[in-house]
Amino acid sequence: MSDNPPIEFAFPDLRKWEKGAAPYIHVIESGKAGPTVMVAALTHGNEVSGAIVVDALLSAGLKPRKGTLIFSFNNIDAYHSFDARTPFKSRMVDEDFNRVWGRLDQPATTSEMKRALVVKPFVERADLLLDLHSMHDDGVPLMLAGPLDKGTDFARKVGSPVDIIRDAGHAAGMRMRDYGGFGDAASPKNALLIETGQHWRASSVVVAKDVTARFLAETGIVDAADLPAGWKQPSPPSQRIVEVTHAIATKRGDFRPVRVFEGQETIAKAGTVLGHDDGQPVTTPYDNCVLVMPSANRPLRGGVTVVRLGRLI
Ligand SMILES: [Zn+2]
Structure with a gap:
């Protein structure tokens, strides 16, 4: 398989x-x-x-x-x-x-x-x-x-x-x-x-x-x-801007997320544990933190970005 x-x-x-x-x-x-x-x-x-x-x-x-x-x-x-x-x-x-x-x-x-x-x-x-x-x-x-x-x-x-x-x-x-x-x-x-x-x-x-x-x-x-007919899709009702403030990299490839991340979800409370890297907790630094392009759901090499953290602006 x-x-x-x-x-x-x-x-x-x-x-x-x-x-x-x-x-x-x-x-x-x-x-x-x-x-x-x-x-x-x-x-x-x-x-x-x-x-x-x-x-x-x-x-x-x-x-x-x-x-x-x-x-x-x-x-x-x-x-x-x-x-x-x-x-x-x-x-x-x-x-x-x-x-x-x-x-x-x-x-x-x-x-x-x-x-x-x-x-x-x-x-x-x-x-x-x-x-x-x-x-x-x-x-x-x-x-x-x-x-x-x-x-x-x-x-x-x-x-x-x-x-x-x-x-x-x-x-x-x-x-x-x-x-x-x-x-x-x-x-x-x-x-x-x-x-x-x-x-x-x-x-x-x-x-x-x-x-x-x-x-x-x-x-x-x-x-x-x-332009070709049918390419343009209906516009979304609104857009939002997420400013990336942190890129969390795994030190040695041993990041264990607390759950599956979907991407672009917002974590309400600062200090929420996202997972553990080498046993150390990784937490959200502020309220309403957006998880940008998480790759934590698959094995990663050391030094690779696990997730970027973003603030709504
Ligand atoms: Zn690309």
Whole structure:
């Protein structure tokens, strides 16, 4: 018996998109002034809902009415390494593509650093970026808006999903969505990262289509009617912003949660025990603490983040 989660959709054959402005990167110009807008898939090679969306828009021949549209399949080599017996391995080839963006001035020794140097000029050109991701564990979709007001403002304009996460990224290295002007409060550039749900759930494709349609319409480079019918879903009644304040990592991989965490649940009381790491209690630091993207329900290596803690703002 395999413990791997089910794969609920067919993976697209992307080889037809190899030839572009660079391998697996396509630039579509309108010929009219306007913003440069980039939609990126496969920053992590096994996060396929975004690849389905970009494949569909390229196949549909979507053209911007103004400005420029860039589509990218970022870690295409990782995607092509997919093996259904070890489906989580194709997240990357050598290292995480989404942690190299603060050290691209250093020698490119890994598959991901080499690929990031190919993708970089397109990311630098983009005024607005949507990076399409999905999650290891089942969970509600999350918009990762970065640490700045402009990110959360943009996520509100997109209008879905419910949960907007305001976060500073990872100690392990800079994400693409925080690179250059995207991470500069004084720059008009803006980026969003959507976590659509579990990697291979059909529902993640629905979320990826909805958020991409909303994002593209919001940029103004296409009309809503230019996008495939049925992609945009009804808007949630409201959104909420959760600011990540803590990332709880397990010291040696011996974190024992007190119960199964669903993700995005709110723990009412400060001091509530979430679990024990190496026998030491881990507690919530304030009232109404939100558990963001918990991974405590599966075995983890030492140093890995068990859960992020967030405050409603
Ligand atoms: Zn990802």
